[in-house]
Amino acid sequence: MPTLDQSPKSLTPPKKPTLGMVAELAGVSPSTVSRILNGTAKVSPNKMAAVSEAIDMLQFRPDPAARSLAGGRTMSVGVLTQFIDSPYYGEALRGMEDVLRQHQYVPLFTSGHWNEVEERERLTLLQERKVDGIIVLTGRVSDQTLLDIAQDLPIVVIGRKLQGPQVFSIDIDNFEGSRMATRHLISLGHRSIGYVSGPMDHKDAIERLEGYKRELQEKQLPFDPALVVEGDFQESGGFRAMNRLLQSGKIFSAVIAANDQMAYGIRLALSNAGFRVPDDISLVGFDDLPHSAFTVPPLTTVKQSVYEIGVLAANAILQMLNKEAPAPVSISAKLVARESTRVARV
């Protein structure tokens, strides 16, 4: 009797195992194997066993392309991000990858560059590639576009509030986070607090500024528009914005940056102008990027578990693909007090 020869010298080189081969080895029909693989129908325990034995005997793995063609799942989920190397969402991407991998899913990352047209193109691409579901990280596409897509695919949206069938959203609590930052400074005795906002056509930027205003109001402090300068969520924008604020001659003992990246730039601008942080001016950021624990001084900031958000998003998509409704989640921000803030000098 011929032996199994897997050696390189074999005349019949080991071909890639197919579902058909599994069926044959297990003595059942291909459809039965398919059913077991997808849990599409009940199968008798003995065939079940035979098949799964055959599967790992042959080391069989279904071909995603064939599945896709036949109308099955592609085992891939599209992820629309803005920049693949975004320091902010990076951890979220990692979170997604980690959980998707455990479920044999593959993420298809693509970037929209904060451009609505481009974002739509990327979303279309993802659909063409027949992803099973889509995760959208913020972005500029209209809610309606997202809802339309949700007609075909389950979709998870991060950074918005969106309701609808096949839609699950995970919103970021910008407003509360920003209030916490402001409250922290006020409690340290600061009364004149500068604010470097993000681009004001950006939802996160708007909500964060709103939180700052509200907290001032709550604490009976005046809101002075001249203390607010607009940045672009980048280091360089924060740097420039702070220089503008400095040149305006306004007096302030603390600054809030709408995100950590800008806080870095602000820190440099302050330093160049001869101000020490936190001795002369306190500084608070937002996001708690991994790097923020290692700046000099370590940055006080508002933390959101971005990795966690990624995990939640991936789990949600997985559940929806499984016809389950994900439980609502709320991401709460918390203040991480480090050394860039101190009590105001009297």
Added chain:
Amino acid sequence: MPTLDQSPKSLTPPKKPTLGMVAELAGVSPSTVSRILNGTAKVSPNKMAAVSEAIDMLQFRPDPAARSLAGGRTMSVGVLTQFIDSPYYGEALRGMEDVLRQHQYVPLFTSGHWNEVEERERLTLLQERKVDGIIVLTGRVSDQTLLDIAQDLPIVVIGRKLQGPQVFSIDIDNFEGSRMATRHLISLGHRSIGYVSGPMDHKDAIERLEGYKRELQEKQLPFDPALVVEGDFQESGGFRAMNRLLQSGKIFSAVIAANDQMAYGIRLALSNAGFRVPDDISLVGFDDLPHSAFTVPPLTTVKQSVYEIGVLAANAILQMLNKEAPAPVSISAKLVARESTRVARV
């Protein structure tokens, strides 16, 4: 005559156009369309025109899954990175995405976590997904594994020197870069230069340390092993390593970090210990991460165009997929002198 009705009310909802429909509309056979799409054979100009007209009339786009099944290209290239959110390779990923997109290719990013087993698994996965080519960013897999894979697919390796058919490698000049950093400090009058290395089982770490040693030797300066401490290429590792060096009591007027991330941690450790940068101690990094221009003080470092490397890698893969041999490239490092270094005090 019936009009084209694309409205939602249409009884025949616009189906996704297929190659067959294009063929029919153009009055040719499916094979001809396929040939035009892939440039597989010569086709008469008139049919050519008819087909391309039909194509954009129907807005036809070939189905990647079907292509894959039929043995064609999947229009996707796998990218094995270590962490999807690596600050270092982030820009490279962006570079790849940018050029791949222009050629209708999609990158499939996957992470190996600096773990050889995991890396092999991911590479296998990429092959299962039938990517047309693979780009490997450093990693721990053996050269042999890579060469084996190259039997099936073109492969581009970044951070190694690898020769072989279907293999193209883009090496990083760690050695020279490190020498430049060392030379810079020596020229500023520093004689006792601390060195925080990467993990010593890491090629980049070894080569960079080698460059430091060599430059010292060249300049007739003694190499003192006690001035070298091992880090892990992370902020926290740099922080701890510097604390160890500080505790050892060794005297030094400058420090080289094997990468920027560690330099950040080192900067903090120095600051905590009461040393000013650059007044008391000069600091040089390696990589020139986007952030390094915004640290306080801005970091002197060795720049490599990581984005450019990504672009080159993607272009190389594309050329190989096109049966062309990519021209050899050399990535040269250059020193970016900023404000974390100054002349040694006598």
Added chain:
DNA sequence: TTGTATGCGTTATCAT
């Protein structure tokens, strides 16, 4: 519960 037959959209192998 299980098997058979058909189709998914494309490329490749033959013909012509």
Added chain:
DNA sequence: ATGATAACGCATACAA
């Protein structure tokens, strides 16, 4: 140069 036809590997409607 062009066309018919057979795969590719799987899921599903239908039959039993």
